[in-house]
Amino acid sequence: MTSGEGRDGRPRLEVFAAAAWADHVAALLAERLAERPGLVVCLPTGATPLPVYARLPAAMAPLGATARRSTIVLLDEYLGLPAGHPARCDVVLRRELVDRLAPPPCMVAFGVDGRDPGAACAAFDEAIADAGGLDLVILGLGRNGHVGMNEPGAPADAPTRVVELAGSTREAARGYGVDPPPTHGVTLGMAGMLAAPEIWLLATGRTKATILEAAVDGPVTEDVPASLLRDHPGLRIIADDAAAPPTRS
Ligand code: PGA
Secondary structure (H helix, E strand, O other): OEEEOOOOOOOOEEEEOHHHHHHHHHHHHHHHHHHOOOOEEEEOOOOOOHHHHHHHHHHHHHHOOOOOOOEEEEOEEEOOOOOOOOOOHHHHHHHHOHHHOOOOOEEEOOOOOOOOHHHHHHHHHHHHHHOOOOOEEEEOOOOOOOEOOEOOOOOOOOOOEEEEOOHHHHHHHHHOOOOOOOOEEEEOOHHHHHOOOEEEEEEOOHHHHHHHHHHHHOOOOOOOHHHHHOOOOOEEEEEEOOOOOHHHO
């Protein structure tokens, strides 16, 4: 691993070889679960974390870690997809992670079926508060710099809310098997992310190199929502060597 503190307060970036990246992130998360059995952790879907989720049970086993008392909070959700749709974020997170954990954790997701999405957002925030607040938020990085579904233009105080999806997010959804892709979603807001004591921003692959560089070394701007995380004292950026800016790997 290489780790760049960078000049002048640039955020710390942890870089692993692509072949080892998922094992390292799974080990880090397993350690957190072992240290804090009641961990309340917000998790993304998308392609980036899937190899981490696949490795997590094996990473937990030697530590004697269990998710039984933990709460897994789903970061965001599409609107307009029927319950059980294989590309719905709740279905993906259950399939890729929650169903692999035995005994299972408690899961908090947006209740978007048969209810006003605004009410689903309020209930989501209440469920997080009832769980004691988020300890850790793990995020993927959108090609346009979004985190969760906080698209460019989202301010640092953006709450949990209904959002219109950017074109590249809709294209990504098509790639996940949603065609036609949804136009809207619900997401944990920037404010909810920044309120957590720890944030891990994950990025892998060459397609993330340009936007990761903008997020970590460019200006702090609402145009790149991930850059708004930069001053958070608990931010870790964990990338593979394909995504890391050349000056940092
Ligand atoms: P990806 O998506 O992990 O599929 O690249 C990340 C995101 O859009 O947040």
